[in-house]
Amino acid sequence: QQQVKQSPQSLIVQKGGIPIINCAYENTAFDYFPWYQQFPGKGPALLIAIRPDVSEKKEGRFTISFNKSAKQFSLHIMDSQPGDSATYFCAASNSGGSNYKLTFGKGTLLTVNP
Amino acid sequence: DADVTQTPRNRITKTGKRIMLECSQTKGHDRMYWYRQDPGLGLRLIYYSFDVKDINKGEISDGYSVSRQAQAKFSLSLESAIPNQTALYFCATSDLGTGKHEQFFGPGTRLTVL
Numbered sequence: 529q530q531q532v533k534q535s536p537q538s539l540i541v542q543k544g545g546i547p548i549i550n551c552a553y554e555n556t557a558f559d560y561f562p563w564y565q566q567f568p569g570k571g572p573a574l575l576i577a578i579r580p581d582v583s584e585k586k587e588g589r590f591t592i593s594f595n596k597s598a599k600q601f602s603l604h605i606m607d608s609q610p611g612d613s614a615t616y617f618c619a620a621s622n623s624g625g626s627n628y629k630l631t632f633g634k635g636t637l638l639t640v641n642p
Numbered sequence: 643d644a645d646v647t648q649t650p651r652n653r654i655t656k657t658g659k660r661i662m663l664e665c666s667q668t669k670g671h672d673r674m675y676w677y678r679q680d681p682g683l684g685l686r687l688i689y690y691s692f693d694v695k696d697i698n699k700g701e702i703s704d705g706y707s708v709s710r711q712a713q714a715k716f717s718l719s720l721e722s723a724i725p726n727q728t729a730l731y732f733c734a735t736s737d738l739g740t741g742k743h744e745q746f747f748g749p750g751t752r753l754t755v756l
Contacts, residue, residue, distance in 0.1 A: 537682065560743050571646075571732050571747030572685070617684060623743055629675070629700070630745060634684035 531555050532620050534633025541608055542641050549603045549636045551618035556599070558620040562630070563592065563603050566615045575616070576603075608640045645669045646748035648733050654754045661720040663751050665733030673738060674716040675745065676700075676708060679730040688731075691716055692738075723755045 533552045541547045553561075562577035578585045578592040578601065585592045589606040605612055618633040646667045655661055665674065676688040687700030689708040697708060705727060707719045720727055730752050734745040 534684070562743070569749075571734075571749050573747065574744045577743075621743065628738060628743070629687060629690055630743075632685040634682060 531631045532618060532633045534618050534636060536636060537634070538637040538639075540639045540641065543609060545608050545640070547605050547608055547612075547638055547640070549616055549618070549638070550600065551602065551620075551633050552598075552600045553620045554599065555620070555622070555631075557622040558631075560621045560623040561592070561594065561601050562619050563590075564617045564619065564632075566617065566635075568614075572615075572617060605638075608638075610640045610642050613638055613640050646733060646735055646746050648731075648748040648751050650751060651749065652752045654756065655723055656756050657724055659723050659755075661723050661753065663718045663731055663733075663753070665716045665718070665748060667714050667733075667735045667746075667748075669735055669737070669746060670713075671735035671737040671746070672713065673736045674710065675734040675736075676706075676716070676718045677732045677734060677747075678702060679732060679750075685732070688718065720753075720755075723753075725755045727753065728755045729753060 531554050539547050563575045564572035565575040566572040576587045576590050578594050580596045591604040594601045616636045619630040621630045649664045673692050675690040677685045686702050691697050691710045694710050709717050730750050732750050733748040736745045
């Protein structure tokens with residue numbers, strides 16, 4: 529059973545556009561929601577993360593929007609650049625649990641054209 | 643990030659062979675993870691270890707085994723490789739003792755089973 533559903537699977541935008549990647553979760557015990565960025569030939573790396581006590585978090589051009597009642601969260605990339613082309617994974621976890629681990633979405637391949 | 647290293651980086655093997663993938667970290671983290679990445683399926687957890695004496699199965703552990711030889715070393719074995727184990731394998735670490743939940747990924751091992 530997939531606990532974190534991510535969409536779209538792939539996304540193409542022009543430079544300067546604002547790609548939006550969406551994720552939905554089922555487990556109401558989840559309380560930590562990170563986004564990881566992966567460039568070709570590299571391992572994923574943490575980009576930005578949010579906890580459900582806030583509805584939005586910004587770090588540079590990257591913003592997470594969080595809707596606790598809908599059990600959804602999304603990543604927005606402002607003024608996207610070709611260097612943002614990568615695969616993006618959302619994830620979720622119950623950080624207070626003793627058996628802590630991340631559950632990942634299936635990923636979104638983002639292409640930003642010049 | 644050279645803090646988490648994986649060997650080999652690429653491996654081609656034949657069906658039925660025993661394969662070991664190795665992971666070492668210099669971050670001093672207590673928790674280590676093995677993931678498998680397949681196109682369109684995202685990152686799936688194979689095994690994880692919260693300390694040297696603690697090993698836990700992830701969502702897709704069948705056909706795999708692990709060994710935590712030391713805090714810094716966590717190896718993944720395929721006892722008898724089969725073609726559907728062809729994938730990109732990632733090791734990751736985290737240090738929950740700091741209160742942070744970020745996982746740090748190695749560069750990956752691309753495994754092909756013929």
